[in-house]
Amino acid sequence: MCRLLGWSSDRPVTVAEVLGAPALDRLRELAAVHAHGCGMAWYAEGDDRLHAHRSTLAAGDDGDFEQFVHEAPTRRGLLHLRLATPGLGLDVTDTHPFVAGGMAFAHNGAIFPQDKIDLLLPPGAAEPEGSTDSERYFARLRSNIGRKEGGAAVARAAGRVLSRVRWHGMSAASLNALLLTPRELHLISLHDPEAEPAEVQVWPADYATHPPYLDLSMLQRDGLSVVASSGILREETGVSRVDAASVVTMDDHGGVARVSQIPQRITAPLRQSA
Incomplete structure (x- = not known):
């Protein structure tokens, strides 16, 4: 499995400022276990380009990752620590985030069986660069969203991906x-x-103790919204749990613009995954 971190701010901030020292220490501890690669995608102040970095190194061994965390102020971004699914590749093309169509995508989970994951690809999709279910999930999600925008469209698109998986x-x-x-x-x-x-x-x-692994958390404070996989935001004041079938949409001013319900829920048993 993997760890996710995302943020939106009304001013340029570094990841170190987003998290604060205790949560940043927990991120580093988790990176020692989720050590099959790391990556980030972001928008910088005054720059409309989508920036991204992917590495097969563990975050603690990647100098670019540490430099980004401390020295790269951003307005919106995401960060991913990878613990690879057994049977999938460990090349940079298998590392998150995936970038296409002006969007960046990072996933925590796994889809089984692996010999069926190409069925997620939409008609006419380009040949995937890597081996992962995540890249194929992203292709199907983009196709489902189409030209629509906003959290409600993403929620419907995610629900349709789940329908495809079940079908x-x-x-x-x-x-x-x-x-x-x-x-x-x-x-x-x-x-x-x-x-x-x-x-x-x-x-x-x-x-010694830990929260439910798949839970997601959200924190809002002072023009900043932060979302994270469990284990990162644990003791910070104001952290709330995100509903297990929803999309939280953060705007480009650090606020939560909308919370949209996904029309389906997952109740399947977890298999060995990453």
Whole structure:
């Protein structure tokens, strides 16, 4: 499984400023376990270009990652720590975020069986660069969104991805994802809240307690909105749990513009995944 972090601010901020020291320390601890690559995508002040960086290195070993965290102020962005699904590739083309159509996408979850994941691709889709279900999920999501914008459109599109998964006899306990567009950041919270990873280490060995793995959290303060996978925002004041079948849409001014319900929920059992 993977860890997700997303933010929107009314002013340029670094990831270190977004999180604060305690949460940044927890992110680093999680990166030692979610160590099969890291990546980020962002918009900088006064620059309409979508920037992205992907690495097969663990975050703690990637100097570009550390430099970004401390020295790159952004208005909106996302960050991903990868713990790869067994059976999928470890090349940079398998590393999140995936970028296409002016959007960036990062996923936490897995879709099984792996020999069916190409069925997620929409008609006429380009050949995927990598081996992951996540890249194919992104292709189907983009196709479902089409020319529409906003959180409601993303929620409907995510629900249709889940329908596609079920239609072809596949399963997924988590389609949690972040989608960064030119004007918004969308957190897709779509998972089975009762599921927990099995037969794979997802927490540092010295963690005595931990929250439900697939839960997503949100924090709003002072012109800043932050969303994160569990284990990152744990003790900060004002953290709330995100509904397990919803899309949280953050605008480009640091606010939550909308929370949209996804018309379907996941209740499938979790299989070994990453």
